[in-house]
Amino acid sequence: MNSIQKISSQAILLLQILLIATPVVTLLPWIAKSALNGPYYGIFVFGKYVAYKDVAWATGSLTLGIFAQIVSIGPFMMALFVLRSVFKNYYQGEIFSTKNARHYRKLAWLFLLEASLIQSLSKQLLIIAVWISSSSSIVPPELFNAEPSNFKALSMSILFIMLANAIMLEGRQLQEEQNLTV
Helix, strand or coil: CCCHHHHHHHHHHHHHHHHHHHHHHHHHHHCCHHHHCCCCEEEECCEEEHHHHHHHHHHHHHHHHHHHHHHHHHHHHHHHHHHHHHHHHHHHCCCCHHHHHHHHHHHHHHHHHHHHHHHHHHHHHHHHHHHCCCCCCCCCHHHCCCCCCCCCHHHHHHHHHHHHHHHHHHHHHHHHHHHHHH
């Protein structure tokens, strides 16, 4: 087993663990409501921090909170599946392939989707869930502020992945030319 296969098999194992652990760690506090009593669980609504432990969760608002968390981790979970496919291809010796270039392109689109829509949507759904459970009839101003806070970092990630996509396509072409000359 060469070093690329060894690293790829370790990466596949790590991605499998993340595919199992991510939904459990993200959704368990919502399913077991008592876990929401921790000091780190909360959201800014009406310009102040509202701890989830202080919210009187109704069934509908709790369901909306769980849905918001599922929406929030959706692109990340899809990216883990795509990365697992990339490392499976690496393990099989297909490093510079069209399939890997397509996988990198999918990753770029997932990051763009997450930066431009998913994180804002998830935050808005959480604000609505807290607002439904509160006694206030005033619509929180946060519902109209949909600016993603991590757009710069994700834009750089997209740029990096697009560059990797171009390198994979060029590497595949060079590999095909090398195979023809041998």
